[in-house]
Amino acid sequence: MNQHFRRFRLRRVAALVLGTLAATAAWAVEPFTVRDIRVEGLQRVEPGTIFASMPIRVGETYTDDRGSAAIRALFDLGLFTDVRIDVNGNVLVVIVEERPTIAAVEFSGTKEFDKDALTKALRDVGLADGRPYDKAxxxxxxxxLKRQYVSRGLYSAEVVTTVTPIExxxxxxxxxxxxxxxxxxxxxRIVGAQAFSESTLLxxxxxxxxxxxxxxxxSNQYSRAKLNxxxxxxxxxxxxxxxxxxxxxxxxVAISPDRKDLSVTVNIHEGPKYVVSGVRLNGNYLGRxxxxKSLVTIQPGEPYNGDQVTATTKAFSDYFASFGYAFARVQAQPEIDRQNNRVALxxxxxxxxxxxxxxxxxxxxNKTRDEVIRREFRQYEASWYDGDRIKLSRDRVDRLGYFTEVNVDTQEVAGTPDQVDLVISVVEKPTGSLQLGAGFSSAEKVSFNxxxxxxxxxxxxxxxxxNINTSKYNRAxxxxxxxxxxTQDGISRTLSVYHTTSRPYSELDxxxxxxxxxxxxxxxxxxxxxxxxxFGAGLERFKFKPEQSDGLWLLSQLQPQYADYYRYAYRQMVPNAYLQYFGCSEPDVANFTTECSRDSVWGVPLTIGWARDSRDSALVPTSGRVQRANLEVGVGGDMRYLKTSYQFQQYxxxxxxxxxxxxxxxGYGKPFGGKDYPIFKNFYAGGLGSVRGFEQNSLGPRDALTQSPLGGTKKAIFNFEVSSPFPGAGNDRTLRMFxxxxxxxxxxDRPTSGFLTVxxxxxxxxxxxxxxxGVGISWISPLGxxxxxxxxxxxxxxEVVDPSNPFIPLIPGDRIQRIQFQIGTSF
Structure with a gap:
């Protein structure tokens, strides 16, 4: 630190010593009535701050003791490095030297910690813009700051504080x-392990x-918090x-001399293995x-299990709380028989x-309105304390997805032992997103969104x-x-409008x-x-747009010897199922066009669905179950059908x-009212999210001529999966192998008429x-x-081919795709 601030430190010590003696021997004066008080040396501190802190007022009697008290009071403000009091007749002159004020607090080189968080932490202890500078x-x-770096394994971190005086x-x-x-x-190393191998424990x-x-x-970067x-x-x-x-x-923890490597040694005492001999209840259980007893998960005859003991005592506390006993004391007291290695609880x-x-x-x-949080609460004010309702309330607020942390604290009301206040504390997260970019998938190729x-x-x-998607084959x-x-009862309402265009996966125009x-x-x-x-209802229209193939027509003119081949290629581009459903004629292969009796159908779908989700996580679930059921019925327009689906997942x-x-x-679908089942309501299978290893949506019935997948009115998919840590990734749950x-x-249903017959x-x-x-990798990436x-x-x-007609296989083969990837697929 420069010479100026060394003098500043010494002058402050001298001021503290001399200030105490100011009104004694060196400044002893006879008591007098103060006619006026003047302040000198102020730059930013308001004079009112001085007058409010001094124990002397105009018109009062000044004494040496009151002068000393005034100096101590002004020093206690923490705003001054020097304080003196001079007496000029009946006028007190207060002379102060203000502490330097912090103009700015900056950080450089702090990559491990967020600068805003550091600034806030310093502000909380008094180091902030506009505050008096305090070297201590x-x-x-x-x-x-050095200690925080050490806790994260950065032992060689150096922190230098620079104080720069300005005007x-x-x-x-x-x-x-x-x-x-x-x-x-x-x-x-783990020293003292005998019951289990060291590799198992590590x-x-x-x-x-x-x-x-x-x-x-x-995983190899040391952190004290992670070690704990x-x-x-x-x-x-x-x-x-x-x-x-x-x-x-x-x-x-032993650190190498260069502070780059360290060794960790953990010393443990295993003790004997105990078996639970019995469990009994003692105390006041409200006559229940x-x-x-039905909440006890401890199993007599089995080895002692600390998780079972904790779960039982917690279940007891929660059950007491459901009757309003928020502070119930439940303890599991062991009675140990060391001779037989048995324990009664x-x-x-x-x-x-x-x-x-x-x-x-x-x-x-700060952003979310109180009512948005309060309407999820099931514990009401002026009601009995109910632990089940409080937990349910916390979970409902957490499931909103607006907060990174949700905690409920119970605070006793002073002087009222039978009342408590609940404080639900949340930490908000950004809930809006703007996406502009490109994506690639094995089925959709390149798309912009x-x-x-x-x-x-x-x-x-x-x-x-x-949302806008500009995929080549699926625009939306x-x-x-x-x-x-x-409604106030918690009924939700969703409104949506959409326009999508789907094209076949073909490079031909x-x-x-x-x-x-x-x-x-x-x-x-x-x-x-x-x-x-x-419950829902909608209005939708499907439009079928067969397009003229100008490219193939031009090729047929330029290469007449291949004209028949080009006509055949065009005929293979439009599935028979769509031609029949929209009343189209056989494609005119001479002009490369198709004529249809109608170009669109419209309908009124009514939907009813049910959902229940008890998974512990939506992104990386390890336990729980999710069930979804949906029924869609077309009741108006050109489409009369019933389509139902059910999904079950268990972790x-x-x-x-x-x-x-x-x-x-x-899934199951069927038509009614004398209508055909809408082909675009079919179920599809194949690919990620279905049966992996087969091309996306390629399984099931195909068009008799074009071999295009048509989907089906019935669907059955079963997936079995075991996930494990990715080799080398430790127990990181964001990167898994399965x-x-x-x-x-x-x-x-098998078609039996027209040109759909197979x-x-x-x-x-x-x-x-x-x-x-197969095997795969799942990763919670920044993109999803x-x-x-x-x-x-x-x-x-x-595939089975008739040698006499190689263009049309007797039995088409499955479209295999061994490597597949997708962002956002759950199974």
Missing amino acids: LADRAEQE RNRVNLTFSVVEGESARIRDI GLFDQDTGGWLSWYTK ADLETLRSYYLTRGYMEFRVESSQ EEEF VLQAEPVRRVYVRRVNVAGN FGITQENVFGSGNYLGL LSLTTTDPYF GSYSIVNEGGSIRFGVPFSEKDTVF IPINKQYTFAVNAEL TFLDVGNVFG SDEQWKAAKKWRASA PLRLAYAVPIRQQK
Whole structure:
């Protein structure tokens, strides 16, 4: 620090000493009545601050003691480096020297921490723009910043504080950081392990010595917080397997001289393995002992399991809370028989007192309106405290998706032991998004998209979304808005309008397109806290647009010797199913055109659906179940049909690392009222999200001539999947590897008339089940969930060709696609 600030520090110490003596021997004066008080030396501090802090007023008697008290009071303000009082007759002259004021606080080189967060942290302790400069605070901030870097494994981090004086007695404060590289874990040892191998125990840790993916997972970068979490995982592993006296005795971290590598040694004491001999209840259970016994998950005769004990005591506390006993005390007291390695557990309970909820307060919602949060609460003010309703309320607020954190705290009301206040604290996250970019998928090729969505418009809880897709084969424009509380009872309303254009996956020009446009309205009615039923109606139109093939016509003119081939190619571009449904004639292969009796159909679909979701996560689920059912009925216009579907997903955790998942999808559709079933309402199968290893939507019946997939009126898909950590990624749940087995197909009614007729061999082949197996990778990428799969078909249809007519196969073969990827696919 420069010479100016060394003098500043010494002068401050002298001022503190001399100021105390100012009104004594050196400045002893006879008491007198103060006629006026003047202040000298002020630059930014208001004179009123001085007058309000001094214990002396005009008209009062001045004494040496009161002078000393005045100097101490002004020093206590923390605004001055020097304070003196002079007496000029009956006038007091207060002479001050102000502390420098902080003009700006800057950070340089801080990549590990967010600068805004650091600025806020310093502001909370008094280091901020416009505040008086305090070197002691600056030194403490520097040391705390170093400590934070050490906690993240950056042992070589250096922090230098620079104080730069500027005009008008101000300073700029700069924290310059050289972070260096994180210390890498070279070795981890667990000393004292006998019941389990060291490799088994180290496999539980998120931190490791690194692998080929450490550049991404950073699992070999030491962090004290991560080590503590790993030690808790280790403790839980032992406590759930009977070792109730297990403890971590110590953990040492040895750093290499160059501060780049470190070794971690964990010393543990396993203790003996105990078996539960019995469980009994003791205390006051409100006369509901049998109800509480049904909540016990501890199994006598099995090894002691700490998770079961914790789950039981928590279940007891929650059940007490459901009757208003918010502060019930429940303890599991072990009675240990060390001679036989057995333990009896006594569940001691005391409900204490029943309480009411006086108020429910909301904090942290700077954007979201209070009512958006409060309407999700099921615990009401002036009602009995109900733990189940409070947990349900917290979960409902969390499921809104507007917050990164949701916590509910219980605060006792002072002086009123039977009342509490609830404070629901939230941390908001951005709920709007603007997307402008390009994408690529194995089915859709290159596409450009634009989207703007806002899940919490103006903090109202409403959703608004606009999406545009310019895919070569599937173009779309849609606008959707949702009001989750269209009524006060929680009935939601969704309005949407859309316009889509679908073309076949073909590079040839002049084939056909299907245009779908319309709108719909849907209401969601919550029939319970877990079940929602949806009702909706829409108006839609499908337009079939066969197009003239100018390119093929031109080729036929330029190369007349291949004209028949070009005509045949054009005939293969338009599926017979569409020609028949829209009343089209056989394509005019002379002019490369098609004429139809109608070019569009319209309908009024009514929908009813049901959904229940109990998964622990929507992106990376490890447990829980989701079910969806939907019924769509065409009741008006040119389309009369019924289409229903059901989906079931179950996630079963095998252990911390492995999860088994089952997915089943069933669908059925049929026409009524003498109408044909709309072909564009068919189900499709094949590809990601269905039966992997087969080209997207390629399974099931095909057009007799063009071999284009037509889908079917029946669908059955079954997926079985086991996910595990990706090699080298530790226990990172955002990057996983999975193995799978897929079985399924779509089925339809066999056409028996017109030019749709197919042979017996083709129809039998189309009806066979398809199956595949393979491996894949799932990654929660910045662009969304990405899944890549490599599949090998284990049940497929090979192509069978008639040598006399090689253009049209007797039985078409399945379209195989072993490598597939997609962003946003869930299964």
